[in-house]
Amino acid sequence: MLDGDCAERTQHSLLWPFLLRHGSSAMAYSSLQPGATQFIHPQLGYLAYIPVRHPLYAPRGMNVVIGDPIAARADFAPLLDAYLAATRVLTVFLDIGSAFADVLSARGYPVNEFGVNSEIDLAGFDLELRGKQYAHLRRWRNKARSEGVEVHEGRLSEQGGEELDELNREWLARKGGHDLAGLTRPLVLEDEEGVRYFWARKHGRLLALAVFDPLYRDGRVIGYLHNASRAIKDAPNGTNDAIVLHAMGQFKAEGKELLTLGLSPLALKKGEVYPHNAWVAWAFDFIYRRCAFIYPCQGNFFHKQKYCGRQEASFVAGVPTLRLYHLLGILKALRAL
Template sequence: MTTVNRRIDPDGVADALRESADNPSAFLALNAGNAYFTDPSSSGVVAYREAGRFLIQFGGVFAPEADRERLLGAFLGFARAARRKVVAVQLQRSDAELYARCGFTVNQVGSSYAVRLPDHTLRGSRFMKLRNKISKARRSGLEVTEVPYDGHRDEIAAIDREWLQAKGRHVKEIEFLVGECGGPAQRHRRLLLGRLDGAPIGYISYAPAHGSRPGWLHDLSRRRATAPPGVMEAINLHAMDTFRGEGAEWLHFGFTPFVGLSPEHEVPGASRMTTRFMRLMAERGDKVYPAASQLAYKEKWGPDLVLPEYLAFHGRAGLPAIWQILRVTKSV
């Protein structure tokens, strides 16, 4: 049967994620700019972007277990016909093992973090600094509310501009592996906005997470340079309390590259060159990606779960493919 490349509507992708995705960051497949591959012989969808001679595929194959290997094979056939090589990013362990069986070289690239909401508490000495920061932000007059994006897009855009300016004029806004606000998928997200004296000071966007650990993904967060300490933590605690009250099981803090790397997580056949590169980035790569600050924020919440995530090259690993990933995400 002929393989086809279809541009399917966001609701179709969202349905596939809801039915089959076990990756807590799977909702990022709905980011603007992604293309989608489907095949008549299989259920499910593959999300990807074109970059040079590569197809950069995100988050594994979002399909029922019985169809995953068949759909991956069809996607590889599509890539061959287009004379492109496939590189997959942000794979879960089960994805990594499937891809290794299908001829990929697979390496751990980082880790993701999550807390189980029903059991989570900030009591105890380990959370004293976090409680104090949140209390200070609340005493300053911080108000946190859940708001619709369409009614507050100008406020969100103003925070985004100031946040990016504070990073420096040469810094680009990272894409692909982080979320976004707006677009056709916005109605699935939830947006919490913090205000001081009525003025918007920061926000966090949350995306749905499906699969074996359902809940919400702490996706995109921005604040003004003038935001006092504890604002973002107070917004997130408000969200956690809200989600817990609604019966949500997990809050996922998402993927951070170059952290939690361990030989015990590697898949047989991993590339030594890629392992060395990841170790180097873990030690010196903060100018490329702020992994250390992201990790510190996630660890302060006392995560109950740390999951290794993977990068996979069809065939042999190579630095040109890593470079294209950095370009697609605008990390360079």
């Protein structure tokens, strides 16, 4: 039997070849997050899920698959079939793209729109922020500059541990005491392979941190996901945007293709395009409009829109008998409850 360290190395050796070849989707690196389990097919690839068991929300257990399979698109269907043959647990597929949604819909799964992912073509992005479409970004960036905010890149291990711990504690205290999971990869307080970290300071004082996860295609990094941010309560307005814009300039200079700002949950702009659950569509619309205490969906979407990126539809697929308590189980898996 493998000990913990050996098992982790073995798992790493199985996952990374697929991630390096096929990890270009926004959720790809999140497939490695703490708390996730991976179903691995040694020839096809893998998919990641968060197992949930709760006496009310998931009394028989439920797997919440996060993102697309880490595999070639041509292998989505056989990988799904292999997973379904290996488990009898009810499964919901969350934040998936249209290619995987096509496969699931063809298998009879209701597929609902779940939001949009915002992607920015770095080569075409105007870092000078000229034009009225960038008016909000200009104002936020200029505010941070006028307040003396300075941005630099550096590994976690290069920063003061006490400073980082205090930043993390203060931020989490204002966000319910813990990170979300699943759709947002929890912050790991140690250097991670391929992940980049940008910091904002004012007169040497740490104000904020932004974490960027790599996107891979055919063994090379093609861009990054802005995965996580931390900022102190009294950081000047525009600090987080100053970090993102600085990082975009760095990535663009390196010839990277894109930056994705990730999912705007429940920002439903394209309309339902698959056979779907009508009550789930109603519930998503209600949560988006009325439940900012669960997650500030409208504010999240408003802010990401100001970067003028392209919006790629995201979907959720579940069994036809999906019920309200299953939806609550999903929220439990994401640590929103």
